[in-house]
Amino acid sequence: IAGITQAPTSQILAAGRRMTLRCTQDMRHNAMYWYRQDLGLGLRLIHYSNTAGTTGKGEVPDGYSVSRANTDDFPLTLASAVPSQTSVYFCASSDSSGRATGELFFGEGSRLTVL
Amino acid sequence: GQNIDQPTEMTATEGAIVQINCTYQTSGFNGLFWYQQHAGEAPTFLSYNVLDGLEEKGRFSSFLSRSKGYSYLLLKELQMKDSASYLCAVMDSNYQLIWGAGTKLIIKP
Numbered sequence: 001i002a003g004i005t006q007a008p009t010s011q012i013l014a015a016g017r018r019m020t021l022r023c024t025q026d027m028r029h030n031a032m033y034w035y036r037q038d039l040g041l042g043l044r045l046i047h048y049s050n051t052a053g054t055t056g057k058g059e060v061p062d063g064y065s066v067s068r069a070n071t072d073d074f075p076l077t078l079a080s081a082v083p084s085q086t087s088v089y090f091c092a093s094s095d096s097s098g099r100a101t102g103e104l105f106f107g108e109g110s111r112l113t114v115l
Numbered sequence: 116g117q118n119i120d121q122p123t124e125m126t127a128t129e130g131a132i133v134q135i136n137c138t139y140q141t142s143g144f145n146g147l148f149w150y151q152q153h154a155g156e157a158p159t160f161l162s163y164n165v166l167d168g169l170e171e172k173g174r175f176s177s178f179l180s181r182s183k184g185y186s187y188l189l190l191k192e193l194q195m196k197d198s199a200s201y202l203c204a205v206m207d208s209n210y211q212l213i214w215g216a217g218t219k220l221i222i223k224p
Binding site: 040041042043044045058090103104105106107108109 | 214
């Protein structure tokens with residue numbers, strides 16, 4: 001089934017540990033995004049990539065890094081996890097950098113708990 | 116700063132009509148979006164408005180007034196499966212999406 005796949009779906013992590021959330025899409029979309037979703041807050045953009053080989057910082061980039069070695073994959077790394085990074089993380093993609101209809105396609109989310 | 120406001124929660128009855136409002140203040144405007152998100156699931160795209168007026172898509176309609184910084188999502192003939200959160204988002208002048216916190220819609224029989 002075409003779409004976006006995220007892994008893991010859920011993870012409990014000790015503070016200070018390094019963690020990589022994986023995201024793969026098979027729609028050949030140019031643009032990819034990482035959001036976090038916290039109760040009572042809107043989706044907040046962490047990092048984005050308009051095309052393979054380029055990345056940019058979103059609204060809340062601190063403590064996170066990304067890479068975009070190819071079109072399909074966009075991993076998000078927490079170098080040293082802290083409890084405030086407990087959240088649900090969504091990877092998303094769009095064509096034309098979202099400048100067409102702006103429709104984003106989301107993965108199913110990764111629920112991360114940092115203790 | 117940029118801001119998207121929508122009610123936190125609304126309750127409606129199966130078969131009825133409900134209107135979910137969204138007001139926004141953003142740096143520029145390149146379109147307004149509504150997404151649906153069922154509990155524990157990913158958001159899914161519902162509608163896109165860039166010009167003033169009403170866009171109808173089946174039981175769902177979305178309205179935009181750019182001069183008022185206002186939109187609403189209208190859901191008709193409510194079904195139990197419409198119980199979800201509805202997210203309003205605006206694309207600003209940098210083509211970044213600014214998201215509201217979402218409106219949780221509860222449908223009662």
